[in-house]
Amino acid sequence: MRSACAPSVCNSDTSPLVRVALYIALAAIGHFAWEAAQLPLYTLWRAGTRHEIVTALIHCIGADILITTVTLAVAAALARQLRWRAFGSRMIFTAIFLGVAYTILSEWLNVDIWRSWSYTPTMPVIPWIGTGLTPLLQWVVVPGLAFAIVMGWERRRQRW
Numbered sequence: 726m727r728s729a730c731a732p733s734v735c736n737s738d739t740s741p742l743v744r745v746a747l748y749i750a751l752a753a754i755g756h757f758a759w760e761a762a763q764l765p766l767y768t769l770w771r772a773g774t775r776h777e778i779v780t781a782l783i784h785c786i787g788a789d790i791l792i793t794t795v796t797l798a799v800a801a802a803l804a805r806q807l808r809w810r811a812f813g814s815r816m817i818f819t820a821i822f823l824g825v826a827y828t829i830l831s832e833w834l835n836v837d838i839w840r841s842w843s844y845t846p847t848m849p850v851i852p853w854i855g856t857g858l859t860p861l862l863q864w865v866v867v868p869g870l871a872f873a874i875v876m877g878w879e880r881r882r883q884r885w
Contacts (some may be wrong), residue, residue, distance in 0.1 A: 739879055741811055745801075748875045749793055755867035756789035763859040766848040769810075781842075793868065796823040817872045824864035832856045 760782055764770045769781055801811065809815040822861035833855060835841040844850065849858035 739882060744812055744875050744879065747878065748797065748871050751792065751871040751874055752793045752867055753786070753790050755871060756793070756863070757786050759859075759863045759867055760785045760789065763863070764857055766857065768843045768845055768885070771845070778830055792824060792827055796820045796827070796868075799823055812876060817868075820849065820872075821865060821868050824868055825861060828860050828864045829854055829856050870872055 764778065764782065769778060773781070797820050800816045800823065803809070803819055804811055804813070804816040806816075836857075837841060837855060844857050850856065851858060851861065
C-alpha cells in the first residue's frame with residue numbers, strides 16, 4: 726500500500742508540522758509561566774480584582790500564542806522564499822526578532838499611547854525605548870528555549 730504523504734515529508738526524520746506544533750506548545754507553556762511570573766511588575770497586580778487579573782492573564786497568553794504562531798509563519802515564509810533551512814538559525818533569529826519588534830511596538834502603544842496597562846516602579850525599563858525589560862526578554866528567552874528544545878529533540882530522534 727502506498728503512503729499518502731509526500732516523499733519530502735515522509736522521508737524526513739520529523740514532519741515540519743510536528744516541529745511547528747511542538748514549538749507552539751512549548752512556547753505557550755513558557756509564555757504562561759513568564760506572564761504569571763511578571764504580573765507583579767504591572768499595576769494590575771495590586772490594583773486589579775482577581776477576576777481582572779485572571780482575565781488579563783488569559784488575554785495575554787492568548788495573544789502570546791497568536792504572536793508566536795504569526796512570527797513563526799512569517800519566518801517560515803521568509804525561509805522558504807530565501808531558501809533558508811527550515812528551523813535553521815536564520816529562521817529562528819527572524820522569528821525571535823519579529824517577536825521582539827512586536828513587543829516594543831505593543832508595549833509602547835499599550836503603556837504610553839492607549840494606557841491599557843502600566844508598569845510598577847519595580848519594572849526595569851529600557852531607557853531609550855521605554856519598553857519594560859521583562860516583556861522584551863520574554864520574546865528572546867521563551868522562543869529561544871522552545872526552539873532549542875525542538876531542535877535538541879530533533880537531533881536526538883535522528884540518532885535513534
